[in-house]
Structures are given as structure tokens and as C-alpha cells.
Amino acid sequence: MGKRLLLLLVTNILVMTTIIIVWSLITTFTDINGSFQTGGPGLGIDFLALGVFSLLVGFIGSFMSLAMSRWVAKMMMKVKVLDPNGQLTREERMVVEKVHRLTRAAGLTHMPEVGIYQSAEVNAFATGPSKKRSLVAVSQGLLNTMDDDAVEGVIAHEVAHVANGDMVTMTLLQGVVNTFVVFFSRIAAIIVSRFVRQEMQWIVQFAAIIIFQILFSILGSMVVSAYSRHREFHADRGGADLAGRDKMAHALRSLKSYVDRAKVQDHTNDSAIQTMKINGKGGVMKLFSSHPDLDERIARLEQR
Known part of the structure; x- marks a missing residue:
């Protein structure tokens, strides 16, 4: 889910910033009052109008990001979508069959698009605006590194997200x-x-809105990341239900083993070890992590 969350956050910030820039330009060069300032006491802000505006822009931006999520993922990750009725290699056919089998096991009637993207990172993600229009993609690094059971566990985890x-x-x-x-x-x-x-206020306010919005969006991502960490445990349990607890646990242990080997080789900054956004971040940076620690995920799964 790490890739999915990152793509969603980046897309959301870009969409929100675009909306605010366009709105600010329209209100600056037209008669529309977009400042939400009044001549009243205190700060002189129309909080009700600003609240309604914030609610509309906030959810419009969020749902626009969701609607674009599958397209953005394909474009940014250069995902090769696999046609189940087309000519596929043995490896590609294996990925499609696993995704479709696990999707049916999850009780979903619409098969997600299945894709592979060329990257050394050991990763997989699921995205899309709905269960009917979803995408499950795995990296070539994942297929090259993991055995068949571990790959199935990872795919089951992503199908569970869907x-x-x-x-x-x-x-x-x-x-x-x-x-x-x-x-x-x-x-x-x-x-x-x-x-x-006074003559400089409009341009300062315009620039400050963009700066503060990006800054607050980054801070707000801590809330989204915290919820993402919570949902990872649910996806692990869902993956265990679909593929079997042994395969899901094996997938997590394989990921941990890979990360540990990479650390020993002193490649901790290599993108290839950012496995499903699993890392050893501590302190403040842990607040921005979309995934809980692997040891904790393994322990939670075994305690079930």
C-alpha cells in the first residue's frame, strides 16, 4: 500500500494546489470576492463562508485524486497492463492467474487490472477509484526476489486492500x-x-496560501499515514484469509529477510529495499511511514 498512499498524497497535493491557484487567479482578476475577509471585528474573516469553501474544495480535491489514481499510477510507475486474453509470458500469466484467483476468493465480481512495472524495488501496490475499477501491480524486483508462495502472499495482501x-x-x-x-x-x-x-497584500496572501497549504498538507499526511498503518494489519489478516496464514507470514518474513540482507550490505538507502514502504525509521520520520514495523506485523499475524 505504500506506493498507493504515496501516489495518492502527491496527486492530492498537486490537485489541491491547482484548485487554489486557479480560484485565487479567478477571484483576483474578477469581481468575485474570494478573500473571505470582512470589515467585522477581530481578524475580519467570514469563518462560515471559509468553512463551506474549505469543505467543498477539500472533498473535491480528494475525490479528483481518487478518480485519477489508477491513471496516475500507470503513468508514473510505467505499469505494463497485462491482457489476460493476450499473449503473456509464463511469469506474466502466473501473476494474472494469482490476482484473479485471489480476487474471486475475496468475493469480488470484477477483476482488477493486473500490471508489472520495471523496477528493482521489491514492491506491489493496489489502487483505483473503486472495487470495479482497481489495479494491482507488482514490481519486477518482487518477482525476481521472492518465491511463488511469498509472491502469492504479497498479492493477497494487495487484493485485500481492494x-x-x-x-x-x-x-x-x-x-x-x-x-x-x-x-x-x-x-x-x-x-x-x-x-x-496594502498594495502588496494580495500577492503576499496569494503566495502564503500556496506555501501554507503545501506545509499543512505535509503535516496532515501524518494523520493519513497513521490510518494507513492501522489498515495494514487488516490487509495482512485479509491476505491470510485469502492465501493462507502460512503464505502471508512467509511473505512478511521474506520481506524482512530481504531488508536485513540489504542492510548488512550497507544499501539501506537503495530504492530496492523500500519494500512496500517497510523501513526502520524512528523518531519523527516514523510518523510519516505508511507501514508499521515488519516485526510487529509478523507478531500480530502470528497472534491471530
Whole structure:
């Protein structure tokens, strides 16, 4: 899910920033009042109007990101979508058959698109705006590194994300986060603009909105990442139900073994070991991690 979350967050920030820039330009060069400032007491801000605006922009941006998620993933990761009725290699056929078999086991009636992307990283992700229009993709590095049972466990984990509707749930949470980001970035920008000359206020406010929105979006990603870590345990359990607990546990142990070997070889910064966003981050950086520690995931699965 790490790739999916990263793509969603990046797309969301770009979409939100674009919406705000376009809105700011329209309100600057037209008669539309987009500043949400009034002549009242205190800060002179129309909080009700700003709240409604923030809610609309927040959820529009979030759902636009969701709608674009599958297309963005294919483009950014250069995913080769596999046609189940076309000519496929033995390896490609194996991936398609596993995804379709596990999808049916999950009770889904619509098969997701299946893809492989050329990367040395050991990774896989699922994305898409709905269960009917989803994509499950694996890296070539994953296929080259793991045995058949481990690959099946990883794919089962991703299919479980689709079956659980995690992308839609994450989008709703992102919409709430976006609402607060837009609301507080506008207030902060208005306050900052009060410290410059009146003729400069509009340009300072315009720039401050963009800066604060990006900054608050990054901070807001901690909330989304925390929820993502929570959902990973559910996907592990779902993967165990679909492929069997032994295969799911074997997949997690294989991932841990690969990361440990890479650390011994002093390649901890290599993109190839960013397996499903699993890492040993500590301190503040752990708050931005989309996945819990592998040892904790293995322990939770074994305790089940």
C-alpha cells in the first residue's frame, strides 16, 4: 500500500494546489470576492463562508485524486497492463492467474487490472477509484526476489486492500484533512498579509496560501499515514484469509529477510529495499511511514 498512499498524497497535493491557484487567479482578476475577509471585528474573516469553501474544495480535491489514481499510477510507475486474453509470458500469466484467483476468493465480481512495472524495488501496490475499477501491480524486483508462495502472499495482501475498500476510506479521510488544510492555510495567509503594505497584500496572501497549504498538507499526511498503518494489519489478516496464514507470514518474513540482507550490505538507502514502504525509521520520520514495523506485523499475524 505504500506506493498507493504515496501516489495518492502527491496527486492530492498537486490537485489541491491547482484548485487554489486557479480560484485565487479567478477571484483576483474578477469581481468575485474570494478573500473571505470582512470589515467585522477581530481578524475580519467570514469563518462560515471559509468553512463551506474549505469543505467543498477539500472533498473535491480528494475525490479528483481518487478518480485519477489508477491513471496516475500507470503513468508514473510505467505499469505494463497485462491482457489476460493476450499473449503473456509464463511469469506474466502466473501473476494474472494469482490476482484473479485471489480476487474471486475475496468475493469480488470484477477483476482488477493486473500490471508489472520495471523496477528493482521489491514492491506491489493496489489502487483505483473503486472495487470495479482497481489495479494491482507488482514490481519486477518482487518477482525476481521472492518465491511463488511469498509472491502469492504479497498479492493477497494487495487484493485485500481492494476488497476492504481502503482507497475510498482513505479518500474520505483525506477529504477531512484537506478541509482543515484549506481552512487554516487561508487564515494563516490572511494574518501574514496584514504585516505588509496594502498594495502588496494580495500577492503576499496569494503566495502564503500556496506555501501554507503545501506545509499543512505535509503535516496532515501524518494523520493519513497513521490510518494507513492501522489498515495494514487488516490487509495482512485479509491476505491470510485469502492465501493462507502460512503464505502471508512467509511473505512478511521474506520481506524482512530481504531488508536485513540489504542492510548488512550497507544499501539501506537503495530504492530496492523500500519494500512496500517497510523501513526502520524512528523518531519523527516514523510518523510519516505508511507501514508499521515488519516485526510487529509478523507478531500480530502470528497472534491471530
